[in-house]
Amino acid sequence: MSFLHLPTASLKLLGAFVSSFHPRALRPMLRRNYARELTAWAFLPLMLAGIQAGTMGVVLKKGFEGVEGLGENTIDYAVGAIAASAAIGNLSSGLWSSLATGRRKVPFLTGLMIATTCCVVLMTFIPWTAFGAWMLVSLVVLGWIFWSGVVTIRTTVWRANYPDADRATVAGRIATVQVLVMALAGLLIGYALDRSMESIRLVFPLLAVFGVVGAMVYSRVRLRGQSRLARAERTGSASERASMNPLMILRVLGEDRRYAGYMACMMVFGFGNLMIGPTVTIILEDEFQTDYLVAILITTVIPLAIMPFAIPIWARLLGRMHVISFRAVHSWAFVTASLLFLIAVEFRLLPLLFVAAATLGIGFAGGMLAWNLGHQSFAPPHRDTQYMSVHVMLTGIRGLIAPFIGVLIYTSFAQAGHPGLTFAVSLGLNILGALGFLLLRRQLRRDDHPPAAEPS
Template sequence: MTVFFANRVPPKARDAYRKDTISGMLGAVMLGLTAPFIAVIARKVLHASAVEIAILSMAPVAGNLFSLLWANIMEGRRKMPFAVWSWIAARSIFFLTAFARSSGLFVGMISAYYFIASIASPAYSAIMKEVYPDGDRARIMGYARVCTIGVYVLITAVASSLLGGDNYRIVFPIAGLFGIASVFSFARIHSVDNSGDSSVSLARFVRDGLLILRDDPGFRWFCAGIFIFGFANFMAQPAQTIYAVEIGVDTRWAGLYSILSASVMIVAYFYWGAYTDRRRPEAVVALQAGCWAAIPLNYVVATEPWMLIPTALISGVLGAGIELSYFTGVLHFAPPDRITQYQAVFLSLMAIRGMIAPFLGAVLQKPELFGEKGVFIVAAALILVSVVVQVIGMRKYTSLVSS
């Protein structure tokens, strides 16, 4: 099957690119039918509480708290089976949403999906490192994402009119079928990576992983800046969801935001892919984070659903680059034989912030404390602090691998 941009990919990576892109496009059908609507369905249809919204906010990263465990299990073994089977198990949960009639059950199922899917993250990083060449990786991944996002936009446009009331109980299981088909395509990528030492105990692996933050100061500052940036965003998410519903956002508006965001993301990937390959990840992340501060400030002034359109556009332009810069940033610092360990440490830190910040935000958004708009202002300030941290780290330290 011919896919867009394949002729721009180096010949040795072209077969992997095709299979990766087809997998991404099928996965985009799954995500387009589900992801933009999960929080709105939970709040507007199933009347989820602030705590349940906080759980949904932390769910995508909670499983990453176990990344060092997942990475240790994969050491010295082929990485592909871990990615394939965890994705199949996770995406099969969408079949069960046909029976989710309460907010608690719905939130629990979605949280389980994210938790199980997190097992694949260290394996996925190692596979991408293996199949795509250094110096071209972000650009190639950007091409794949353009194809993926194009499908995502089309599917979201259709799904936004289908997901009224409890129709999610029909649509989500259908999404699961496409998700599993996506896994089968990815599994066809030729990958033999079995890096790492399987004889290393979990205790030693975790200890060595934690020592990375002590022994690699450049990576430590990189992680610190991203930790603060992510903490601010996770803290604001429950208030953003609740405030959006209060000003009239429903599944149709959520679908529109997602379409607008994904549409500009398609164009942005062409820019960020090459830009990220040419520059240090700290500089890229600092630029993206500084611009991202406009998003919580947009919520401060928004009083109608249409006033959140700038947030959709900004998140689309920057979201494309943030995904690539995080990924390439870890590979920038990690020695070739420790990629899964570095990625596991990075994901564990993401999990910690993602599990604490939403609950803190859910508490602070109460009227007697900061209120929703107060939380947005604090989030914007923390994001700017993260920019300063990235700049300091970049000026003081370089990658131990490149030095």
């Protein structure tokens, strides 16, 4: 191909990529709901940027640094709290699953979207004081408590509305739109705050308006077999329902040993990943003194902007294999990202941080799909919400601890003059988790293809 034809070929490739998102790319029976969901997820991520951990961690660290009543370590642990916010919200997933049992899912989800939007609009009134810092942290955490219900319950909608062969593709397209829009919102927030801290009084109400529009569009989604699903949830045994009772987690994992092994590997692997976010945010200010836009680029925009290019690849891979086999491949993206962060921080290589952020985005792309759909490789349809609730609650437990451990480890290594060694701990945990997935894949293959019996 000559260089003269490269622009034309690039436009055709871009056109094919964009057209793949059109409802006509799916079977007729799936198009109406898909079109409504895709439209809703073009608006909702703009609102979600107002509680996104990477962006809001930067706002907290830079905006409240030096404020009277907030020591340096206090701010760092507050950044850890923001990094843990999604996971803290996940601890409430059992409550939302229990409340949604036997109820209409779409109106329930719409209400949670509006509640999250209210947390974003309240950011408008944050003062630049110690009280304002804790108000910001509280609103981010509360927003993620509401949003965890959306994350937990929407998989039931996807399972009902999209067959197995299409589900990963649809989830991938929705995720692609979501991350692109959220990346755009992160750029907007960074650009605005670099010009004036008071721009939050305009930006956050605007984000909230988009959230309301997205929720209104989503309210028109129809769940196939709603009555049948609600009846099955109401008539199912109590042991098959999601709840806040920790014994529910133990019961599910005790009944499904393969799922228990998968959750154990996710606990180790995910712990390492959850340590990365807050330490990167703190290091960008303490070690590199970046401005808002550069910090948000590394913590939020670059990972999100890379994800659309990786999601279709991961979606095809996940669509043709068990999630255990998928994780045995996908987990090494996070191993690579941890290694790059380690090198970049230890040797003060700011450009390498951009590469590490992009690698992290590749890992996030596959992680988003596997996190939302992976439990369906184990769960029967009527227990989908219960299995997802177990997964979400365990994510919440490690997410409640890991960011603070990450900040504590960073503080120790930074005092010794080696802040980058924080990522050596993440790297070790990532490698242990990845090796665990490889062992689970070997066992999965043995169970699915047992050796032939010797002839007698």
